Amino acid sequence: MVTVNGKFPGPRIVAREGDRLLIEVVNHVQNNISIHWHGIRQLRSGWADGPAYITQCPIQTGQRYVYNYTIVGQRGTLWWHAHVSWLRSTLYGPIVILPKPGASYPFPKPHKEVPIIFGEWFNADPEAIISQALQSGGGPNVSDAYTINGLPGPLYNCSAKDTYRLKLKPGKTYLLRLINAALNDELFFSIANHTLTVVEVDAIYVKPFDSETILIAPGQTSNVLLKTKPHYPNATFFMSARPYVTGLGTFDNSTVAGLLEYERPHRIHQQSITDLSADKLALFKPNLPQLNDTAFATNFSNKLRSLNSAEFPANVPQEVDRRFLFTVGLGTNPCPENQTCQGPNGTMFAASVNNVSFTMPTEALLQAHYTGQSSGVYSPYFPIIPLSPFNYTGNPPNNTMVSNGTKLMVLPFNTSVELIMQDTSILGAESHPLHLHGFNFFVVGQGFGNFDPNKDAANFNLVDPVERNTVGVPSGGWVAIRFLADNPGVWFMHCHLEVHTSWGLKMAWVVLDGKLPNQKLLPPPADLPKC
Structure with a gap:
């Protein structure tokens, strides 16, 4: 089994709010490796976020990479894990962020x-x-x-x-x-x-x-x-x-x-x-x-x-610039010719967001974005709503096929976003824990059945909704989140059920640079791995 420093689970990282971390990862195994610091905001430091082929090429056998990031405005429990294929089954460990010196727990x-x-x-x-x-x-x-x-x-x-x-x-x-x-x-x-x-x-x-x-x-x-x-x-x-x-x-x-x-x-x-x-x-x-x-x-x-206290306010976006409806769920791909497939009715299992099953690129998306050479690597036209609406939680449509592609959603800096994630009953309704990299978000509402913008939006909690980085889309229901796109870079969003991620239930957001110097993505480090 693959481990870090021979430990399972891996070593505990203990830091304080405001600390800068330098973590050298040396790859001594045959697999490609990358490490994701799950829940760390990575403000302007997307190069240290870790998902393979999204923010970096993986670290190849015999290579090393130093993850360099600062913990800004966060304290509590997070964790780290491998972000290549299923390697996180044994490559994971806790991140404990203590409050600043002199600060106490509430x-x-x-x-x-x-x-x-x-x-x-x-x-x-x-x-x-x-x-x-x-x-x-x-x-x-x-x-x-x-x-x-x-x-x-x-x-x-x-x-x-x-x-x-x-x-x-x-x-x-x-x-x-x-x-x-x-x-x-x-x-x-x-x-x-x-x-x-x-x-x-x-x-x-x-x-x-x-x-x-x-x-x-x-x-x-x-x-x-x-x-x-x-x-x-x-x-x-x-x-x-x-x-x-x-x-x-x-x-x-x-x-x-x-x-x-x-x-x-x-x-x-x-x-x-x-x-x-x-x-x-x-x-x-x-x-x-x-x-x-x-x-x-x-x-x-x-x-x-x-908590929404004076010291720990809940800064929920009250006004929204962009609204999106994403369906999340299972589907199928055709079985390749001259092959027998074990998915539903002889197909191959797939999973998708807005019927787009994500095709992993062969070079890192963040590098393609930063160098302005995204043409041929990804499309900046991710659908903002399902292309063909249907009764998402009713009787599923006969056609379970998904489309495939590397499509990203592009947002100007400081865009306030409301995203409805809607479960579908295609191949069975299921709860999907969705994780957004690079941001926390507020869970302003959730419910069962199909999201109704007229009725359901009126009941959103815009006062003290829970803030998190991973939320369950209810089985046969929907969840509404809001966040401010104030972190330039390319940010992965995917189901944290690893089998669904493997089947394509993932996408990415591109947040463009702002006008001011402190609103721009920092240049890539010299030791950034190559594909």
């Missing part, structure tokens, strides 16, 4: 902070799995386990020893920094007999609220406060995660568990699960929602609100 200072990163484990090589799926046109094999901090836990065969254990003291408050690094699954997470207080998502403070269960999509982060019981309980508690699944495809429906243990008054050596009963410790398991509990998912996301 919640009680925790006794201790603990990163908890969820992943997916494949017994086979994930690169071989997606390669075979793309050749056959069918769905890829699913993972063999989920992991907490790299460990699958006791509910899988032969893995009781590989269990993450969180040891806590009674009567304390802990900050858990949750990250979903799973390739293809949104996850429910809960700790038996404990309530979690959500205080931050995607490195943005939110109005605190209590929840027994957290929903976290791939790409998303959540900071939660955990108050431990005032006295030492004679019990051990499972902390468990399992998928929230809305599509028709196959999926891993297993549960990963770690152990929350209270530090004993008298130190007892680490023991296996089988020893717990001998020690007369009760073992409590949480009740997680059903796999397809969309009502819980909706209710949970509706509770998320920006």
Whole structure:
């Protein structure tokens, strides 16, 4: 397996708001590599954003590249991961951004902070799995386990020893920094007999609220406060995660568990699960929602609100320059001649935004844009609405074919954008966690069915909507986001279910330079990798 510095999960990066980071990545493996610093705004530093063939050519075997960027106006939990094919299955780790010196959290200072990163484990090589799926046109094999901090836990065969254990003291408050690094699954997470207080998502403070269960999509982060019981309980508690699944495809429906243990008054050596009963410790398991509990998912996301305080305002664009409607969903491509395909009705699975399935370029889009040599690399004419409207969430049309191309949406500097992302029922309605590079955005509304601009827009929250970098487009519904295009460069937007990204559910925005010097993309670094 491919790792960073021999660690799985990879090393934790700890920085402060305002810090400049220089991270040298040296490629010692046969695969091309690039690293994305997920959620970092990358103001004018798109060269350090990381998605292969979008902002940079990948780092080839034996080559190196220094990612150079400054963390501006951000604090909280983010993460880094590979951004080539399915390599992020093992190449990922936490980014912890502490407040500036002297600044405090807008919640009680925790006794201790603990990163908890969820992943997916494949017994086979994930690169071989997606390669075979793309050749056959069918769905890829699913993972063999989920992991907490790299460990699958006791509910899988032969893995009781590989269990993450969180040891806590009674009567304390802990900050858990949750990250979903799973390739293809949104996850429910809960700790038996404990309530979690959500205080931050995607490195943005939110109005605190209590929840027994957290929903976290791939790409998303959540900071939660955990108050431990005032006295030492004679019990051990499972902390468990399992998928929230809305599509028709196959999926891993297993549960990963770690152990929350209270530090004993008298130190007892680490023991296996089988020893717990001998020690007369009760073992409590949480009740997680059903796999397809969309009502819980909706209710949970509706509770998320920006803090919107004097210190942490929610600067929602009140007026909008450009409005877009993007359909997101699955579709098909024809099977090549003289080949048998395993997609629907003998086709190949595809996925698209506004019926455009993104064709990856062979040179980096940002370089093509910066040098003014984009002709033949990409088209600047991405459709602003679906070319042929239909009842998106009703009976799907008979024609499931998508178009293919490298089309980008061009925006003048400082354009305020409202984007409606509409799920479609083609090959089954499904929740899609969409991630926008280079920006945070405000989630001003969401609902089910087809978006109605007359009725739905009137109910948008323009006061304290949650601000994030990755949002779930509801299964059979829509989500509305607003953002200010104040960061020049080329910015990727894609589904964070890796299988859908592989099938083409991705696009990119070009934000042009502004007039002032500090509104222009900086020149590329001298060591920028070549394709």
